[in-house]
Amino acid sequence: MLGHIRTKYMNTTLNKFGxxxxxxxxxxxxxDLERYLSGxxxxxxxxxLQGQLSGFTDEQKQVLRDLVEELTTIxxxxxxxxxxxxxxxxxxxxxxxxxxxxxxxxxxEIFGDEGWIVRFSKYPSQVQIEESEWARKVIAEKxxxxxxxxx
Numbered sequence: 398m399l400g401h402i403r404t405k406y407m408n409t410t411l412n413k414f415g416x417x418x419x420x421x422x423x424x425x426x427x428x429d430l431e432r433y434l435s436g437x438x439x440x441x442x443x444x445x446l447q448g449q450l451s452g453f454t455d456e457q458k459q460v461l462r463d464l465v466e467e468l469t470t471i472x473x474x475x476x477x478x479x480x481x482x483x484x485x486x487x488x489x490x491x492x493x494x495x496x497x498x499x500x501x502x503x504x505x506e507i508f509g510d511e512g513w514i515v516r517f518s519k520y521p522s523q524v525q526i527e528e529s530e531w532a533r534k535v536i537a538e539k540x541x542x543x544x545x546x547x548x
Contacts, residue, residue: 411499414491415506415513418477423469427520430465434458466522470507470514478504 432438436447453461480487480496481503488495497503507513510530514522 408499410492410494411496411506414489414496416517417491418473419507419513419517420519422473423514424519426465426469427462427518430462434461466520466524470522473507474504477507 429438433443433447433450434453436451438444438447450458450461480489481500483497485495485497488497490496500506505512509515510526515526
């Protein structure tokens, strides 16, 4: 299994797709959010919304960031799951390869401290890092450390 994981992370085609989707979907959404929250967007259509956001406290702005992160992550997951689950009806080719066939669960590639969001986003997800640390702790507690004697 470990060899499979290392091979997966070394797969340049899969990483190229991961970097592309994180930077063109997730990061651009967060770039836009930060422009709206700071009031720096020059787009005429943004002015009304920026005005509404200008009264938000720092805590309210953080709640909005957290909500956008959650919704963006859900959207990415659902899109990638749909591609993986389409039975080849919908394919995404990178370097001539079907990315869904390069992964045993394309939708799972975004998660964890080794996932695409953490590795490729300029807005890394603290939630993903914390959940991964929590999972490692639970696994270690449940199964013990590698050096623990078997009872």
